[in-house]
Amino acid sequence: MNTFDFSTSPDRSGSDSIKWRRYAGRDIIPMWVADMDFAAPPAVLDALRARIDHGVFGYADPWPSVLDAVVEGIARDHAWRIQPDWLVWLPGVVTGFNVAVRAVGQPGDGVFTATPVYPPFLHAPANFGQRLVTAPLLQKGSRWEWDWPATEAALADGVRLFMLCNPHNPVGRVFSRDELGRIAELAERHDLIVCSDEIHCGLVLDPATPHIPIAALDESVARRTVTLMAPSKTWNIPALYCAFAIVPDAGLRARYKRAMAGIVPHVNVLGLTATEVAYRDCGPWREALLDTLRANAARVVETIDALPGLTTTPVEATYLAWIDCRGLIAERSIANPAAFFETAGVGLSDGKDFGLPGFVRLNFGCPPARLEEALKRIRHAVIS
Template identity: 70%
Template sequence: MHFDFDRQPDRRDVPGEKWGRYAGRDVLPLWVADMDFTAPPPVLDALKARLAHGIFGYTDAGPSLAAAVVEGLARDHGWRISPDWLVWLPGVVTGFNLACRAVGESGDGVFTATPVYPPFLSAPENSDRRLVSCPLVERQGRWEWDRPAVEAAIDDGTRLFMLCNPHNPVGRAFDRAELRWIANLAESRDLVVCSDEIHCGLVLDATTPHIPIAALDEGIARRTITLMAPSKTWNIPALYCAFAVIPDAGLRRRYQRAMRGIVPHVNVMGLVAAEAAYRDGGPWRTALLDYLRGNCARVEAAVAAMPGLRMAHPEATYLAWIDCRDAGLADPAAFFEAAGVGLSDGGVFGMPGFLRLNFGCPRATLDAALARMQRALANR
């Protein structure tokens, strides 16, 4: 099947966060992590069929959706789960905030490494927990864990390790040895791991498969809350459907207790879209990954030619993490916004001097944005 990722739907005439930020301005938005591609045809067809039914009563996730997810995780990631392990959520951000509530007590520590998706940094405080952190390090063009620093940062009051894998924003798909080290650390320090794996379907390098940390063995599975959703892979974030995979019954009960009275049911259209995505969205995903690989190569070539900018190769996601510290820019995000390109400021990820660029867009948009960046630097 042919999927036209070069087509640019006009998003300026509908309400939306990505393009709405720059309404009325000539700024190309390459910031927030949603893609400028229409959803897969099987998802659109399933939504149309459900809409035609015409009744939208209270609805829970049914057995066919659970089966589609179970089959999808086994097929795509080699992880065999039980339907009983699934806890349905309206979003992954809700999921890791719940993990902070469900694990430990008031004042306990929650570890994460920076840079990281900004809601990771605010979630501990939302639940009266302490943020404990240290930075990832870049070694020879690859972002890695500073293992001694992580082990030193995790104190006796730390109860939760919040992992982002594949990583937003640095684009790593952590390998088995890295995940084994985290698992051993969690077991030796008696930590629960909350692993945000929302980008698991977007591993760009075919030789670097996504490995769910809970799939390593039963020991780490018992102390892991894995968060996933179809939203990033199949570009349906505003349909608000996600899930936690929690193999341990006791941990799952604590998590579900933390949900009571504050977490709404998943939107019915999100449930419909999720089932269609996991069951029939494979060909679209394969084509998308091929397109994103081409976009990634364009970004890497352009950044390499920009004075003072550099980036590590993203193994996963559609996000480029660009180091601007040698470019002599006081405020890189403001500089490029003035040149007509909207990017995410690295400061909100805990690492000032960097920018995050979303290359999940048609090539015409991407090439125009990269050209604007190059001109802005050349004309300083």
């Protein structure tokens, strides 16, 4: 049985990492941008070395074994049997949902998403002269849920595209079959296209809440859905820039490809090489990673919820914790919680960038000892 070491990580300080360079020369643990500090799976590294040793990097399209690996991987992990010709290859998921905005709407049309949400969602509509339309997710006890009346009202505001994030960044939800079914019903009733960012689908921590692609619900919703996936988060290879859209409907797929024409580059050959091996051979590495992330998530919740002025919610998926600092802000008259914790030696993402000031996002995709040091600094800052 393979064993993998997630107790250590390569030294990223002084490297090309934007995550670590932000705090170069300062005693601040970077826990903001969503890449993990773990090395990529050994099988991926071996495949990349072999491809580099070949020595020629000419133009390439996805080859049959890449397609097979993705198709079989999605069927195995998410119980969704897709067809190879549904795949549209992209250099990244952010590119993918910007293409969806361009393909579906016209200037002035509405693009809906629920907040808080991954910041590029909030900026994509304006890139094409369209309007951002939002409704808030609501925290009910230890769970973030949809505000269905607010969502319904927002969709009446000239919306053409429903942008879904599932598993959700930053609140860590894995939306249930019932929730996805309700979104599908709204899309049908309002004649919307759904663009579903499912990049964190391989990082479900709670086995009781498996990821369900919304397009897998039935053929009706599949015909109006663009599903975006990538190996980048699960196997920590984001800078290899390989992603794909899954578009079952031929007409929607043609519109999507037309919106890409002339502006979206081909995926690079090393990204394709890594994608094939990740989906085909790296399941055991992923399971070992999930064990570490589950333990890290539990430590974050245990620590944060014991501190005055801070709360968080259980993380069903991702390696990201969404922390409510509003109590601390009120108690300590703190203007900016992200800046407050940065001064304490921990670099977190500011909730205002996600559309919800007063929160911070913590990336716990790191060795447990590093997480413990960060939590120690947070604890000291709050109780000192």
